[in-house]
Amino acid sequence: MILVTGGAGFIGANFVLQWCAQSDESVTNLDALTYAGNLANLQGVEGNPQYRFVHGDITDATLLPRLLAELKPRAIVHFAAESHVDRSIHGPQAFIHTNVNGTFNLLEAARGYWQALPTAEQSAFRFLHVSTxxxxxxxGPQDPAFTETTAYAPNSPYSASKAASDHLVRAYHHTYGLPVLTTNCSNNYGPFQFTEKLIPLLITHALAGKPLPIYGDGQQVRDWLYVEDHCRAICRVLEAGTPGEVYNVGGWNEKPNLEIVHAVCTLLDELAPQANGCSYASLITHVTDRPGHDRRYAIDAGKIAETLGWKPRETFETGLRKTVQWYLQNPQWVAAVMDGRYREQQESPA
Structure with missing residues (x-):
């Protein structure tokens, strides 16, 4: 079996759902159910005997060794993290607590567990760390895309906390021999994404007739990766990646934020037009830019393509259409997230 941390979050939940649909191997999901953890994301595996949920926190250093001894996983896939840049600017402590201290606790527990395994199981064990x-x-506009050897230069408390966790993972491989794998992904989008993120924020605001806020001039460039493609990449790295290696995972879709906004508006105009006949683009509003806002990210995903044979299946156009359709087809999920009811519903999870 495998252990997933943060499997009730956006990417983690998509990974668990995909895993259960494509594999017979059991998966246990350890999640603290912070604001971005939502058990409703996992209704598709409720009652599935290969899936188990454990309500717990990676910052709990006493829980982790007990859980690993009980479960005896052959791999850990580590998604659990605070991940929203704006939140890290206003409250960085939570990001250090979870992303740095939590990853350290998980690595320590994994090291103790792994070192006690028989030799053959030690060789087969993997610790896969999901990063950004x-x-x-x-x-800059003409700079080459990030590769696995690009020097680290994090610019927000969020990215600094993830960089610290990446370095810890690397150190545990080089110091102790722990068989780790690290993936650094570009901007994900797709079903179950929390509504503070750009694409679901645009969809929910537009449908409610609210302004569509765009930081600054909207020319910040990101590489966009459909979440199910990302999950397939993680499965492939877990299956065939070389311990100690880093794999960049991107969608080959560099686009400025303003183009994303117009693409979402165009799809909504087609799929859920406003009663007044106006385009949703009329709701676009430019707001003061985020402090220290990075101008451009771009991923060179050549290594994972060449060494492991992974490439995204979705274009940005096909992935965005699937995403908008999902939000339109799941108004109850959206409403529960928007008004906070999902938190009340899982205060005492089974």
Whole structure:
């Protein structure tokens, strides 16, 4: 079996759902159910005997060794993290607590567990750490895309906390021999994404007739990766990645934020037009830019393509259409997230 941390979050939940749909191997999901953890994301595996949920926190250093001894996983896939840049600017302590201290606790527990395994199981064990392209900093318009050897230059408390966790993972491999794998992904989008993130924020604001806020001039460039493609990449790295290696995962979709906004508005005009006949683009509003806002991210995903044969299946156009359709088809999920009811519903999870 495998242990997933943060499996009730956006990417983690998509990974668990995909894993259960494509594998017979059991998966246990350890999640603290902070604001971005939502058990409703996992209704698709409720009652599935290969899935188990454990309500717990990676910052709990006493829980982790007990859980690993009980579960005996052959791999850990580590998603659990605070991940919203704006929140890290206003409250960085939580990001250090979870992303740095939590990853350290998980590594320590994994090291103790792994060192006690028989030799053959030690060789087969993997610790896969899911990280972000934001650790590399920002790029100029003509700079080459980030590769796995790009120097780290994080510019926000969030990206600094993820960079610290990446360095800890690397150190545990080089110091102790722990068989780790690290993936650094570009901007994810797709089903179950919390509504503070750009694309679901645009969809929910537009449908409510609210302004669509765009930082600054809206020309900040990001590489966009459909979440199910990202999950397939993680599965492939877990299956065939070389311990100690880093794999950048991107969608080959560099686009400025303003183009994303117009693309979402165009789809909504088609799929859920306003009663007044106006385009949703009329709701676009430019607001003061985020402090220290990185101008451009771009991922060179050549290594994972060449060594492991992974490439994204979705274009940005196909992935965005699937995403908008999902939010339109799941108004109850959206409403529960928007008004906070999902938190009340999982205060005492089974």
């Amino acid at each position: 392209d934001e650790v590399y900093g920002t790029l």
